[in-house]
Every structure is written in structure tokens, then in C-alpha cells.
Amino acid sequence: MKRLFVFATLLFAILFTAPAWAEEMPAAAAAVTAAADTATAAAPAAPVPNKGDTAWLITATLLVVMMAAPGLGLFYGGMVRSKNMLSVLMQTLVVFCLLGVLWATYGYSLTFTDGNAFIGGFDKLFMKGVTPETVVATFTKGVVLPEYIFAAFQLTFAAITPALIIGGFAERIKFSAVLIFTVLWFTFSYIPMAHMVWYWAGPDAFTSAEAAEKASEFAGFLFNKGALDFAGGTVVHINAGVAALVGALMIGPRIGYRRESMAPHSLTMTMVGASLLFVGWFGFNVGSAMEAGATAALAFFNTLVATCAATVAWTVIEAIFKGKPSMLGAVSGAIAGLVVITPACGLVGPMGAIVMGFLGGIACYWGVNGLKRMLGVDDSLDVFGVHGVGGILGALLTGVFASPELGGTGVWDYVANAPGVFDMGTQMIAQSWGVGTAVLWSGVVSYVAFKLIDVTIGLRVSPEDEREGLDITSHGESAYHA
Amino acid sequence: MKLISAIIKPFKLDEVRTALDVAGVQGVTVTDVKGFGRQKGHTELYRGAEYVVDFLPKVKIEAAVADELLDAAIAAIETAAATGKIGDGKIFVIDLEQAIRIRTGETGTEAL
Numbered sequence: 374m375k376r377l378f379v380f381a382t383l384l385f386a387i388l389f390t391a392p393a394w395a396e397e398m399p400a401a402a403a404a405v406t407a408a409a410d411t412a413t414a415a416a417p418a419a420p421v422p423n424k425g426d427t428a429w430l431i432t433a434t435l436l437v438v439m440m441a442a443p444g445l446g447l448f449y450g451g452m453v454r455s456k457n458m459l460s461v462l463m464q465t466l467v468v469f470c471l472l473g474v475l476w477a478t479y480g481y482s483l484t485f486t487d488g489n490a491f492i493g494g495f496d497k498l499f500m501k502g503v504t505p506e507t508v509v510a511t512f513t514k515g516v517v518l519p520e521y522i523f524a525a526f527q528l529t530f531a532a533i534t535p536a537l538i539i540g541g542f543a544e545r546i547k548f549s550a551v552l553i554f555t556v557l558w559f560t561f562s563y564i565p566m567a568h569m570v571w572y573w574a575g576p577d578a579f580t581s582a583e584a585a586e587k588a589s590e591f592a593g594f595l596f597n598k599g600a601l602d603f604a605g606g607t608v609v610h611i612n613a614g615v616a617a618l619v620g621a622l623m624i625g626p627r628i629g630y631r632r633e634s635m636a637p638h639s640l641t642m643t644m645v646g647a648s649l650l651f652v653g654w655f656g657f658n659v660g661s662a663m664e665a666g667a668t669a670a671l672a673f674f675n676t677l678v679a680t681c682a683a684t685v686a687w688t689v690i691e692a693i694f695k696g697k698p699s700m701l702g703a704v705s706g707a708i709a710g711l712v713v714i715t716p717a718c719g720l721v722g723p724m725g726a727i728v729m730g731f732l733g734g735i736a737c738y739w740g741v742n743g744l745k746r747m748l749g750v751d752d753s754l755d756v757f758g759v760h761g762v763g764g765i766l767g768a769l770l771t772g773v774f775a776s777p778e779l780g781g782t783g784v785w786d787y788v789a790n791a792p793g794v795f796d797m798g799t800q801m802i803a804q805s806w807g808v809g810t811a812v813l814w815s816g817v818v819s820y821v822a823f824k825l826i827d828v829t830i831g832l833r834v835s836p837e838d839e840r841e842g843l844d845i846t847s848h849g850e851s852a853y854h855a
Numbered sequence: 856m857k858l859i860s861a862i863i864k865p866f867k868l869d870e871v872r873t874a875l876d877v878a879g880v881q882g883v884t885v886t887d888v889k890g891f892g893r894q895k896g897h898t899e900l901y902r903g904a905e906y907v908v909d910f911l912p913k914v915k916i917e918a919a920v921a922d923e924l925l926d927a928a929i930a931a932i933e934t935a936a937a938t939g940k941i942g943d944g945k946i947f948v949i950d951l952e953q954a955i956r957i958r959t960g961e962t963g964t965e966a967l
Contacts, residue, residue: 452901634906634908635904635906636899636901636904636906637901695900697900699900699901701901701902702902705902741902741903742902742903745903746903755902755903758902758903
């Protein structure tokens, strides 16, 4: 106690004698301080990234990397026949890494700089001008993140999205065709969609109505339409789902489709992969809050409960209609729930999330059964049935459950810096714009890209190679040795 | 000498092995096999895709026995492999011309 008192006295003494020390400073140094003070007064101090936010975004980015390798690879790999296991693992890993390089060279610039409403510019080509000190806006005024971690987080989104498409044409595509398609599709579909949905000037630019109008000049087409997409329902899931469907349609079914058994070779691997996706998805959805704060907590809770609801829904509906609840069904339900809640996770309430999860589980169950039969396309790993259907449903339901009357957060008016007016009709129109644009844009780009590859190098491996399996014929190795 | 070739349900293998041991059979060869009989196959469902699995996994046991041991060996397998349900399997008996123990060169029942 006595020691504490001495310490406090010392502290007190130091604090109050500090100005006295300052007075003893040489005149020149004082002049510098004065000049600096004037500068600070003229322009308010630039915001500094919060270490908590930064630490969370680093963690979230790592989680999304884990989704791609090994999560998605194992999830997809387990569902193919054992002779094609390595080809799927290889495609997911190399597509992710190739896209990482493209993102840094031109993807980041074309997505997140001023250009027009559909695509950005070349200001940050080769990461020009990005330094450890440059910062980007989040969703709160005066809160920023180091630009490098923002660019890395967005890299993982850009890189995992084309990897999702692989499931549509698995077990029969040429490896070179996968890579060329990926480059074309990323450049002409992913980048414009991401720019249209996510690019804006940041909350700090919205100081007055005029400033807001000026700030919106360069914002993305769908952002200005008011389409809500918290973590990438349109940009990632509808975009990838449609591309996979078009790919499966154009490349044609696998040899022996519907006549021979194409049963998954290891549902244990699929379960491990799906679990890694489940965990990694918290980086994806919660990281999209850009801050380690209240919205992140909401996104976390919603992602969790929606996934649980969808898993339960799929299990119950499968047990009713097919007689037995399957493990593959349950993990498909989990992925469906994650997809459905992605655009909504930071915008709806927990009961809205549960309803969305239930509906997502049921809709995607229909996507891989009824709809798949109707379309008659060999979308091998049901990318459209789960990501396409779940993405579309999620994007539309976001417009419903974001409503404050249904427990959602509504929309934020950045000019007033207060909750804005939410009108469900207007919001549904905005959401439909998002869905329609994603379906059309990705559909057209995918068609042209696949067509180009088909007439130049060809999309498919030879029938003999397909029979023997892509592991040996495309990669010269086999996954399992008996 | 006879060669007994029995197809049984995989989970019955341990019981059959013990029963044959008790009956005095000196050794058996076991193989994992697939096939169909009256039990037919089953249907597997993966999301929307249904596959009929025609061949069911079974275990084949082969044992070479002296003529006087044959009835006891057959009885041992019959009792140990039975569940009373369809798919319990079958026992085949074949005449065996010769048997040779590689290490010693013994032949006939000496080699069994």
C-alpha cells in the first residue's frame, strides 16, 4: 500500500512537471511543433487502422484461404470417382493460386479503383501506390483498414470463386481448358461483378447530399441501385453457379452419365472438406464486416444459425422423401445454408437467418433433385443446384429479412449517419437487379469463354483418357495405391 | 482330399474361423469378393443420383481337408455362418487331386 502511494506521487509529479520541461525546449524545436500544429488544425488527423480490426481481417483472410485449400478440394474431391481425385485437388489449388497472381497484377486495380459503373481503372495496376501505410474505408465513418490486408482479403474471394465452378465440369475437362477459362471468366465476369456490387467511395465521402451524389458518381452500378450483398451472394455464388451450369451444358455429360455408377469415392473426405468450408466461411462472412465489431458479431451469429437450420431442413426433407437421411445430404444442407446467408449475414436478425436457412435447405434439395432432372445437365457436383439456387434465394430473401420490421438492420443513411428508410418493395427491386445482372452477365461471359476454348484447344479430354481417369492421364499420378 | 470353397457374410468370418479350428481344419485362405445371388443388390442415393449396387461384398473361404474331415468342416461352416436370412452364402466342395507343402516336399494329406 505504501509502495503504491509512492508510485502514485511520482506519477503525479511527472505529469505536472512535464510542461515545465517543454518550456526548456530550444526555440527551433518549438517552432517546428507550432508549424505541425497549424497543419493538423487545417486538416483533421488521418484515421489510423485499429489493431483489433486489422488482426481480425488477417485471421479472416487466412480462414478463407483454408476454405480453398484444402476445404473445397476435399469437399469436391470426395464426391468424384477415385480415378479423378487428384485432378480435382489440383484444379482447386492451382486455380486459386493463379487467380492470386492475377488479382495482384490487375484484378485489384480493375475492381477497387475509380473507372465507370461497371469496371474500375488501372490506377493500382501491379499494386502501384499501395504501401503499408495506405488505408481503405470500412463501413463506419473514420474507421480504416491497412490496404494490404483489404486487398489480400478480397484476393481470397476472387480466387475461391472460380475454384467453385470446377464442380460443374469435373471428371472430364482438360486442365489447360480450366486455366484458360478461369483467366477469361475472372477478367470479364468476376471483376465487373465485384466492382458493380462492392465499389464505392466509402462512408467518409457521404458528408452532405451533394457530396453523396458526387461520391456515387464512380460507385458500382449495383451499389448505386441499392442492391445489398453483404459477403458475396451475387458476386461469388450466383456468379459461379451460373458459370458452372453453362460449363456443364457446353462440355456435355460425363461418359456413362445416368447409366454407370458415379458414386462419390469418399464421403469421409467430403465431410472433412465441408467442415473446413463451414469453419472457413466465418472468415468469409464475418470478415466482410471489415471491422471486429457489432456487425461482425451479428454476421457470426447469423451464419451459425442459418447453417444449422439448413442442415436440419435438408436432413428432414430427405428422410421424408427418400426414406433415409444421408450424410452427403446433411453436409449439402450445411453448404446450402452458408450460401443462402452469405448476402444477408450482417443485415438480418437471427430469426430471419433461421428462416432463410430452412428455406435454403429445402430450395437446394430441390436444386439437386427436381431442378437437376428438369435441366438434364450433368452439373457433376451440383454447383448450380447449391450455389446458384442458394445464391439467388439468398439475394432475394435479403431484401425481405433486412427489413427492421422482421428483425433486420435495414439500410444505413451515411449522409445523416443514422438508419435510413427501408422499403421492402424498393429493396426487392434492387435485389432483383443484382440477381438478374449476375445471371445474365455470368451466363454470357461463360458462354463466350467456353465457346472460344472449345473452338481453339478443345474443352474435353479424349474418351479413352476420361475412361482411364484424369489423375493418370492429365497429371501422371494416382491418388491411391492398392 | 476335398477343397471346400464357401461364400459367407463378411461379419461371420471370425465365427467361421473359430468353428473350423475346433473341427480340426489346419488352415484356410480368405478373399474379399463381390457377387450376387438371390439376395440381389441394394440402391444407393447420392443427392439426386440413384445407383443400384448389383454386387454385394462377401468373403470367400477356401480350405483343403482330408476326406474324413469333410463332414465336420461343412457342419462347422454351416452352423457358424448361418443367420437364417437371405444372403447367408453357399458352400461348394470340389475333389482335390494333389497337395504339396513347399517347404518339406510332403504330398497328399501329409501336406494339409
